[in-house]
Amino acid sequence: KVTLTIDNIQVEVPKEYTILEAARTIGVDIPTLCFLKDINEIGACRVCLVEIEGARALQASCVHPVAEGMVVKTNTKKLRDARKSTVELILSSHNRECLTCSRSKNCELQSLAEELNINEIPFEGEQLEAVVDAKSHSIVRDSSKCILCGRCVNVCREVQKIGILDFTNRGYHTEVAPAFSKSMDEAPCIYCGQCITNCPVAALREKEDIERVWDAIEDPETHVVVQTAPAVRAALGEEFGLPIGTRVTGKMVAALKRLGFDKVFDTDFAADLTIMEEGHELLHRIQEGGTLPMITSCSPGWVRFAEFYYPELIPNLSSCKSPQQMMGAIIKSYYAEQSNIDPKKIFVVSIMPCTSKKTEAARPELEVNGVRDVDAVLTTRELGKMIKQARIDFMKLKDAQYDTTLGDYTGAGVIFGATGGVMEAALRTVADVLEGKDLQDIEYTTVRGVEGIKEAEVTLGGKTIKVAVAHGTAQAIELIDMIKSGEKEYHFVEIMGCSGGCVTGGGQPHVPARVKMDCDIRVERAKALYEEDAAMTYRKSHQNPLIQKLYSDYLEKPNSHKAHKLLHTHYEA
Ligand code: HC0
Numbered sequence: 001k002v003t004l005t006i007d008n009i010q011v012e013v014p015k016e017y018t019i020l021e022a023a024r025t026i027g028v029d030i031p032t033l034c035f036l037k038d039i040n041e042i043g044a045c046r047v048c049l050v051e052i053e054g055a056r057a058l059q060a061s062c063v064h065p066v067a068e069g070m071v072v073k074t075n076t077k078k079l080r081d082a083r084k085s086t087v088e089l090i091l092s093s094h095n096r097e098c099l100t101c102s103r104s105k106n107c108e109l110q111s112l113a114e115e116l117n118i119n120e121i122p123f124e125g126e127q128l129e130a131v132v133d134a135k136s137h138s139i140v141r142d143s144s145k146c147i148l149c150g151r152c153v154n155v156c157r158e159v160q161k162i163g164i165l166d167f168t169n170r171g172y173h174t175e176v177a178p179a180f181s182k183s184m185d186e187a188p189c190i191y192c193g194q195c196i197t198n199c200p201v202a203a204l205r206e207k208e209d210i211e212r213v214w215d216a217i218e219d220p221e222t223h224v225v226v227q228t229a230p231a232v233r234a235a236l237g238e239e240f241g242l243p244i245g246t247r248v249t250g251k252m253v254a255a256l257k258r259l260g261f262d263k264v265f266d267t268d269f270a271a272d273l274t275i276m277e278e279g280h281e282l283l284h285r286i287q288e289g290g291t292l293p294m295i296t297s298c299s300p301g302w303v304r305f306a307e308f309y310y311p312e313l314i315p316n317l318s319s320c321k322s323p324q325q326m327m328g329a330i331i332k333s334y335y336a337e338q339s340n341i342d343p344k345k346i347f348v349v350s351i352m353p354c355t356s357k358k359t360e361a362a363r364p365e366l367e368v369n370g371v372r373d374v375d376a377v378l379t380t381r382e383l384g385k386m387i388k389q390a391r392i393d394f395m396k397l398k399d400a401q402y403d404t405t406l407g408d409y410t411g412a413g414v415i416f417g418a419t420g421g422v423m424e425a426a427l428r429t430v431a432d433v434l435e436g437k438d439l440q441d442i443e444y445t446t447v448r449g450v451e452g453i454k455e456a457e458v459t460l461g462g463k464t465i466k467v468a469v470a471h472g473t474a475q476a477i478e479l480i481d482m483i484k485s486g487e488k489e490y491h492f493v494e495i496m497g498c499s500g501g502c503v504t505g506g507g508q509p510h511v512p513a514r515v516k517m518d519c520d521i522r523v524e525r526a527k528a529l530y531e532e533d534a535a536m537t538y539r540k541s542h543q544n545p546l547i548q549k550l551y552s553d554y555l556e557k558p559n560s561h562k563a564h565k566l567l568h569t570h571y572e573a
């Protein structure tokens with residue numbers, strides 16, 4: 001430990017701390033811009049400057065280590081002026097269309113300018129011609145909004161170990177873009193959107209689809225059905241100022257009904273359906289000597305990653321479509337038939353915590369007879385915007401229930417949204433099938449939590465099943481390498497494209513870097529899901545009465561011919 005003085009307050013902190021961290025322990029919040037805890041600690045933007053007694057120049061507190069006896073000042077005129085000039089310089093060449101910007105009011109640059117009391121930009125910098133790349137279904141890159149902080153570059157390179165984005169060109173012409181200034185859809189980008197949720201401004205954002213959804217709602221001829229992914233309920237409240245980890249399932253359903261959707265269903269129902277199909281696929285592979293380990297294929301970021309970087313693993317991917325797609329396929333077949341609605345008049349919208357889901361919904365190999373399962377995908381953030389556009393007072397909404405038919409779900413479906421959730425849900429069902437009874441011990445806590453790679457071994461019906469879970473593509477690489485080298489053998493592996501799973505997907509509400517310093521949003525949001533699971537009557541997918549009805553009325557049994565036609569696919573290298 002070392003003792004130092006910050007703003008006349010003595011503080012004792014571990015010697016590895018930076019000045020920035022030390023200051024926070026006494027409630028002194030030094031402003032930052034490029035800083036992203038553990039990911040982008042490069043001291044590049046010079047906003048976090050402090051004065052250190054005896055040092056000649058001002059120092060970047062996010063990279064400067066503490067030292068015994070150090071005397072630091074964080075709030076002097078000199079510092080305020082220096083920070084102000086730095087931000088003014090950034091703003092001078094920034095596209096300042098704040099009024100029409102998608103990040104207005106949750107832009108970290110905007111809040112900083114406000115905090116520093118910047119009322120005018122004293123000089124006009126040269127503006128480079130804007131490059132707006134909106135070619136992909138998922139992500140828009142706008143160079144005129146980029147402040148070259150490098151946060152996205154390091155997230156993609158270090159957290160995801162992919163490295164799509166980098167600084168290109170030199171000096172004044174520097175830009176952050178895929179190599180050779182390719183568009184995002186020409187680069188092997190998996191659309192995980194981690195670059196978006198870590199961008200302080202609007203240089204990276206999702207491709208919005210709000211208008212198309214409003215049009216569908218307004219069209220009296222169109223029957224608009226919406227489904228909500230498991231993780232959305234754990235984060236939507238943040239758009240309305242609720243604390244991270246507040247579960248808002250009932251209010252979300254109420255809001256969707258107010259927005260005018262004809263039916264509100266839960267993707268969790270289809271998560272239960274996925275477990276039925278995937279669980280039986282696993283048992284079949286184990287019993288018939290199929291390709292093992294079987295690897296989940298519900299995270300579209302992960303599927304793209306496998307296609308680009310590990311095509312040899314494609315036979316390992318489960319043939320099950322993701323819950324989002326299964327839900328769409330069931331809505332346009334079973335539900336359409338039951339409700340006597342022409343499937344061509346049904347427009348399926350999904351609310352997803354994910355940007356890659358937008359591209360998944362457009363994949364031609366997932367279509368059934370040339371018809372898309374899902375017509376539009378909105379992120380959690382876009383749903384937040386629609387609710388605000390409709391001027392619905394979210395906080396005043398009374399909890400509402402999902403519509404019946406496809407709105408019932410179990411706790412197993414809910415936990416899909418957190419890393420390890422799909423595995424735990426699958427184990428709950430596979431265990432009952434192999435043991436032939438309704439087991440009571442259903443919490444597989446070893447696969448929960450944010451540890452990089454999680455493993456478990458369960459002995460069921462005299463058979464030992466080995467499983468592993470990875471989240472985020474960096475961890476996926478590590479796990480795959482161990483499998484490929486023969487160091488590890490598993491029957492079943494869950495991989496999600498984002499660290500933490502869907503709760504921290506690229507479509508979830510933005511959380512400023514300063515908040516992420518003290519709070520692991522993966523943990524807080526996951527808690528909301530495990531809480532909902534614990535409160536459910538049914539916590540195993542096969543116990544969902546509607547799933548049982550769907551099989552007896554329509555699909556016959558898991559992996560039946562009909563189930564294959566609607567709910568499975570195959571990926572090609
Ligand atoms: Fe997920 Fe899903 S759990 S990928 O994390 O499997 O996006 O929330 O909707 O499809 O259910 C995301 C979340 C889903 C799907 C489900 C799966």
Ligand code: SF4
Nearest residue numbers: 156189191192193195
């Ligand atoms: Fe990298 Fe993911 Fe962003 Fe693509 S979407 S650039 S893979 S972080």
